Structures are given as structure tokens and as C-alpha cells.
Amino acid sequence: MAKQKLKRFAEFADYPHTFDFAYELQGKWHQEVFKNNNPIVLELGCGKGEYTVALAQEYPEKNYIGIDIKSNRMWVGAKKALDNNLNNVGFMRALMHRISELFAPGEVSEIWITFPDPFIRHRSAKHRLTHTRFLRLYKQILKPGGVINFKTDSDELFAFTQNMLQYLNITPEVVEFNVHENPDAEPMLKNVCTYYETLFLKRGKTIKFTRFKLDNLQEEKAAGFEVWFENERLKMVAEGKSTGL
Numbered sequence: 283m284a285k286q287k288l289k290r291f292a293e294f295a296d297y298p299h300t301f302d303f304a305y306e307l308q309g310k311w312h313q314e315v316f317k318n319n320n321p322i323v324l325e326l327g328c329g330k331g332e333y334t335v336a337l338a339q340e341y342p343e344k345n346y347i348g349i350d351i352k353s354n355r356m357w358v359g360a361k362k363a364l365d366n367n368l369n370n371v372g373f374m375r376a377l378m379h380r381i382s383e384l385f386a387p388g389e390v391s392e393i394w395i396t397f398p399d400p401f402i403r404h405r406s407a408k409h410r411l412t413h414t415r416f417l418r419l420y421k422q423i424l425k426p427g428g429v430i431n432f433k434t435d436s437d438e439l440f441a442f443t444q445n446m447l448q449y450l451n452i453t454p455e456v457v458e459f460n461v462h463e464n465p466d467a468e469p470m471l472k473n474v475c476t477y478y479e480t481l482f483l484k485r486g487k488t489i490k491f492t493r494f495k496l497d498n499l500q501e502e503k504a505a506g507f508e509v510w511f512e513n514e515r516l517k518m519v520a521e522g523k524s525t526g527l
């Protein structure tokens with residue numbers, strides 16, 4: 283393994299504001315980590331944690347936790363938070379499908395999902411971070427009124443998310459089809475550019491964003507999503523609009 287990667291793993295583990303699958307902190311983040319009652323905001327699949335750090339600088343009255351499985355990437359954000367003396371930031375190495383074991387019901391106020399892997403193939407859809415499989419987990423940890431912010435370059439993942447919200451009868455609060463070309467887009471959407479976002483912009487991709495709440499997510503309806511999605515796929519194959527993969 284590259285020397286720099288090993289060095290980053292070791293430094294990340296030693297930082298005071300980093301955590302590794304911290305199941306023992308479930309329900310105790312306010313009390314034991316941040317030592318205040320300020321809202322907790324998560325960035326899922328945070329990579330280098332650009333949003334975690336930028337939002338923490340902009341909103342010192344909130345607490346931010348970047349979560350990813352790769353600590354050498356999170357090292358970048360963790361170091362920046364340390365260098366800037368940010369005491370409202372943490373980074374945790376963890377897997378997303380364990381999120382409801384890491385936070386207690388209602389412990390989280392807001393979630394950012396930034397440029398997750400799109401898992402384009404139909405059969406991989408359940409790995410998409412906006413799939414109902416994940417939304418049901420997010421709902422468990424979110425406070426009533428908690429919001430999800432989702433930014434992506436992927437037309438397929440964005441369309442999938444919109445269709446799914448429609449199926450769930452959830453009306454998004456914000457929908458942006460081209461963040462960087464809209465003069466009225468929120469400054470934090472335009473001014474913060476993640477590592478992957480920069481790569482995608484260079485390739486000429488447009489950046490999409492949506493914000494929605496899960497208060498109206500009905501368990502029964504969400505549980506039926508996969509059957510509905512499979513039926514939609516079969517319809518598209520029959521109409522020759524998809525190969526079905």
C-alpha cells in the first residue's frame with residue numbers, strides 16, 4: 283500500500299474528532315462528542331468532506347459529521363477542520379447500511395448526500411443511496427421535519443430519485459437541473475464544489491440537486507417500491523426502451 287495512504291490512515295485514527303464505526307455513540311453524539319444540543323447534520327459518502335467542512339464554517343451553530351468508508355479520503359477534511367480549529371466537525375468511517383445503528387431515532391436533523399456512486403445497472407439499484415432501502419433508514423434517524431439534500435451529476439440517478447419520490451407521494455422542496463447555470467441557485471450549492479463534482483464539471487456534466495423531507499414516507503408504500511420498480515423495468519423492456527440490465 284502506498285506510503286502516503288498508510289500515513290493518512292494512521293493520522294486519521296489519531297485525530298481527536300474522528301471515529302471508527304462508533305456504535306457505542308448511538309444516542310450520545312450531542313452529550314459525549316459535541317457537548318451541546320445543536321442540530322446534527324450528516325454528509326454521507328463524504329469523500330474528502332468538502333460539504334462537511336464548508337457547512338461547518340458557514341453554520342457554527344450546527345454540528346457536522348462526514349461519513350465514508352475510506353478514511354484516507356476523509357483525512358483531507360479532518361485535517362482541514364483541525365487546521366481551522368472547527369469544533370463542530372467530526373468524521374466517521376462507517377458503512378451506510380449501518381447508519382440506523384450509529385444514530386438514535388431523531389438524533390439527526392439533516393442529511394447531505396453528495397455525488398454518490400450512481401449504480402446505473404438496474405440490478406444494482408438497491409445500492410443507490412437514494413433507494414427506499416436507504417430512505418427508510420434515514421427516516422429512522424431523522425427528526426420530524428428533517429431534510430435530505432442530494433447533489434449529483436448523474437442523470438439516471440437523479441431521474442430514478444425523482445420517480446421514486448413521485449411514487450412515494452413526496453413533493454421535493456427544491457429541484458435544480460443545472461445548479462451552476464442557475465443564477466438563483468443557493469450560494470452553498472454553487473460555491474462548494476466537491477472533488478468528484480470538479481471532475482464531472484470538467485467532463486461537461488450538469489450538476490443536479492434536490493431537497494426533500496421524509497415525514498410523509500409511508501412504510502407500506504416504501505416496502506412496495508421494489509415490486510413497482512421491477513414492474514416498470516419489465517414494461518420498459520416490453521416497449522423496447524430498455525435492455526433490462
Ligand SMILES: C[S@@+](CC[C@H](N)C(=O)[O-])C[C@H]1O[C@@H](n2cnc3c(N)ncnc32)[C@H](O)[C@@H]1O
Binds near residue numbers: 326352377477
Ligand atoms: C463518488 S464518491 C463521492 C465523494 C464525495 N462526496 C465527492 O463528491 O467528492 C462516493 C463516496 O462514497 C463512499 N461510499 C460508497 N459506498 C459507501 C457505503 N456503502 N458506505 C460508506 N461509504 C460509501 C466512497 O468511499 C466514496 O468516497
